Amino acid sequence: MQTTTTPALLYLDAVSVVFDGFRALNNLSLMIGPTEMRAIIGPNGAGKTTMMDVITGKTRPTAGQATFEGGRHDLTTLDEATIAQLGIGRKFQTPTVFEMHTVEDNLRLALKADRRTFPTLFARRSAAERERIDALLERIRLTDSRRRRAAELSHGQKQWLEIGMLLAQEPKLLLVDEPAAGMTDQETADTADLLREIARTRAVVVVEHDMVFVRDLGVKVTCLHEGTVLAEGSLDQVSANERVVEVYLGR
Amino acid sequence: MITDRLLGRSGAVFLAIVLAVAVLVPLSNLALPAGSALRVPDYMMPLLGKYLCYALLALSVDLVWGYAGILSLGHGAFFALGGYAMGMYLMRQIGARGVYGNPVLPDFMVFLNYKELPWFWQGFDHFPFAALMVLAAPGLLAFVFGWFAFRSRVTGVYLSIITQAMTYALLLAFFRNDMGFGGNNGLTDFKDILGFPVQAQGTRAALFFLSAVALAGGFLLCRAVVTSKLGKVLVAIRDAESRTRFIGYRVETYKLFVWTLSAMLAGVAGALYVPQVGIINPSEFAPASSIETVIWVAVGGRGTLAGAALGAVVVNAGKTWFTGVFPEVWLFALGLLFVLVTLLLPKGILGTAAEWWTGRRRPAVRDLDDEDGVARPVDARGAPVPAE
Numbered sequence: 001m002q003t004t005t006t007p008a009l010l011y012l013d014a015v016s017v018v019f020d021g022f023r024a025l026n027n028l029s030l031m032i033g034p035t036e037m038r039a040i041i042g043p044n045g046a047g048k049t050t051m052m053d054v055i056t057g058k059t060r061p062t063a064g065q066a067t068f069e070g071g072r073h074d075l076t077t078l079d080e081a082t083i084a085q086l087g088i089g090r091k092f093q094t095p096t097v098f099e100m101h102t103v104e105d106n107l108r109l110a111l112k113a114d115r116r117t118f119p120t121l122f123a124r125r126s127a128a129e130r131e132r133i134d135a136l137l138e139r140i141r142l143t144d145s146r147r148r149r150a151a152e153l154s155h156g157q158k159q160w161l162e163i164g165m166l167l168a169q170e171p172k173l174l175l176v177d178e179p180a181a182g183m184t185d186q187e188t189a190d191t192a193d194l195l196r197e198i199a200r201t202r203a204v205v206v207v208e209h210d211m212v213f214v215r216d217l218g219v220k221v222t223c224l225h226e227g228t229v230l231a232e233g234s235l236d237q238v239s240a241n242e243r244v245v246e247v248y249l250g251r
Numbered sequence: 252m253i254t255d256r257l258l259g260r261s262g263a264v265f266l267a268i269v270l271a272v273a274v275l276v277p278l279s280n281l282a283l284p285a286g287s288a289l290r291v292p293d294y295m296m297p298l299l300g301k302y303l304c305y306a307l308l309a310l311s312v313d314l315v316w317g318y319a320g321i322l323s324l325g326h327g328a329f330f331a332l333g334g335y336a337m338g339m340y341l342m343r344q345i346g347a348r349g350v351y352g353n354p355v356l357p358d359f360m361v362f363l364n365y366k367e368l369p370w371f372w373q374g375f376d377h378f379p380f381a382a383l384m385v386l387a388a389p390g391l392l393a394f395v396f397g398w399f400a401f402r403s404r405v406t407g408v409y410l411s412i413i414t415q416a417m418t419y420a421l422l423l424a425f426f427r428n429d430m431g432f433g434g435n436n437g438l439t440d441f442k443d444i445l446g447f448p449v450q451a452q453g454t455r456a457a458l459f460f461l462s463a464v465a466l467a468g469g470f471l472l473c474r475a476v477v478t479s480k481l482g483k484v485l486v487a488i489r490d491a492e493s494r495t496r497f498i499g500y501r502v503e504t505y506k507l508f509v510w511t512l513s514a515m516l517a518g519v520a521g522a523l524y525v526p527q528v529g530i531i532n533p534s535e536f537a538p539a540s541s542i543e544t545v546i547w548v549a550v551g552g553r554g555t556l557a558g559a560a561l562g563a564v565v566v567n568a569g570k571t572w573f574t575g576v577f578p579e580v581w582l583f584a585l586g587l588l589f590v591l592v593t594l595l596l597p598k599g600i601l602g603t604a605a606e607w608w609t610g611r612r613r614p615a616v617r618d619l620d621d622e623d624g625v626a627r628p629v630d631a632r633g634a635p636v637p638a639e
Binding site for chain 1: 476481483493500502
């Protein structure tokens with residue numbers, strides 16, 4: 001199925017996660033290319049969040065492999081901070097930004113920089129840093145809110161701030177969990193544009209329930225069910241799949 | 252510019268007050284004639300000095316609780332360890348002037364039939380070594396404790412409970428005579444510090460001055476930490492720990508850093524406390540003492556630093572007055588105070604005052620407010636933790 005000319009950025013091979021006998025992931029395999037955008041759909045409990053937990057080091061798989069950058073890094077042995085520093089960014093379903101910090105500080109904390117304790121203690125603000133932050137604020141349309149506390153932002157703005165924080169990390173792979181949740185139609189369309197733009201230079205994996213949004217993205221779709229891949233292909237192909245229809249509409 | 256960032260608005264006022272007190276109190280005690288109304292009485296100076304040590308302890312608790320969200324109910328252990336390190340030095344300075352006249356062994360060791368000085372008492376006759384241990388003993392305990400606790404990701408109530416267990420374990424250990432720290436009597440009957448008699452008014456004035464300087468220095472150090480980028484990471488950890496992790500910060504090393512630093516500050520506070528109070532015994536390890544410290548911080552204003560110091564002084568002054576007038580009801584008063592502050596002033600004295608102040612002049616202060624880089628005061632009930 002996958003062309004083997006470009007090595008995979010992310011490679012999950014037969015990953016299983018078992019919690020107390022419950023198979024959250026069951027023999028899941030997935031391959032994401034370096035600048036690919038992929039939408040992951042599936043009913044509740046299909047294992048989408050668990051899959052992200054495995055990729056970001058929050059959950060260790062019971063069996064199987066998870067590697068990054070053509071097998072150079074074994075994700076199953078690294079912790080969250082190391083994986084984030086390798087270049088995997090994650091956006092949560094409910095926007096989690098640092099509410100007590102200003103918008104600007106949220107971005108500053110996320111900016112790619114030395115993350116060790118003492119260099120952070122003695123870190124100084126630089127002109128380059130400021131330029132990066134200015135550019136990011138422009139991109140997520142929060143320039144006017146830079147000095148506001150993140151807690152004061154609207155839901156949609158928080159979602160965008162979180163995406164901005166992801167970009168600030170300069171990741172090679174972005175995992176985005178339901179970016180359109182709770183957004184207005186206009187915001188949803190804007191978010192789709194933003195993600196498409198991001199995917200030109202890096203890989204993006206979007207988990208989404210909103211089919212309109214997925215259609216907007218216009219990318220390859222993977223449908224998960226009961227912890228395994230049910231179907232993969234364009235949205236039209238996937239929605240035509242009988243098993244998918246069955247899963248979504250109930251037997 | 253740099254001093255602006257370091258001090259903030261209330262910080263400059265706080266520092267000015269502490270330094271003024273550092274000079275004026277000893278000066279008034281030493282220079283004014285005995286009958287003068289402005290003179291700080293002899294008994295009052297070590298009492299006020301004690302409050303300053305408590306203020307430094309409160310500062311250290313606020314650093315971890317107010318900014319990193321680590322609620323320590325065992326900071327008394329670090330305070331007491333610093334105190335014991337100083338106490339051991341003071342015991343060695345007694346020399347042959349003890350009741351039993353043994354030039355090497357402190358009285359309690361003679362009494363308990365010790366033949367020679369235990370190995371861990373070696374070196375404490377040298378002040379520089381004792382001073383190093385004032386930092387090293389609490390620092391090492393905090394480092395080891397934190398290394399295990401933070402790596403295993405123990406947080407919230409569970410962490411508070413094990414800090415409580417830590418100080419309780421030390422309480423029981425120090426009560427034992429064969430620990431070699433004087434059992435339940437602790438260390439007392441001090442004579443000299445650096446060759447000066449501890450009871451002399453001049454020595455007391457110097458100790459008071461040093462306590463105030465230590466408080467000012469501790470305040471500046473804490474401000475430097477919380478206004479740095481690391482300080483912002485700490486607040487990020489407090490408010491959304493796993494988000495911070497997924498951004499690439501190794502949360503446990505940040506906690507370990509601030510935790511160890513805080514323990515060393517508490518140790519310094521304990522070391523300055525002991526010569527002014529004249530005794531150190533295991534009761535300093537009592538879990539209730541550590542909880543009281545948390546109350547001072549909550550009363551003054553969690554996450555404000557200066558407020559924590561203020562709370563320590565206010566509550567302890569109240570305690571001194573109260574235990575003099577109605578000794579039996581002090582604990583009830585303290586409990587009531589905590590309940591009232593939690594209900595009516597959840598941001599503490601300073602947090603509420605700061606809010607009122609910025610509320611009055613909001614538009615004008617906006618930018619300044621941001622540049623001062625402090626964590627906004629959070630309430631004693633806990634910081635808002637966004638769901639995930």
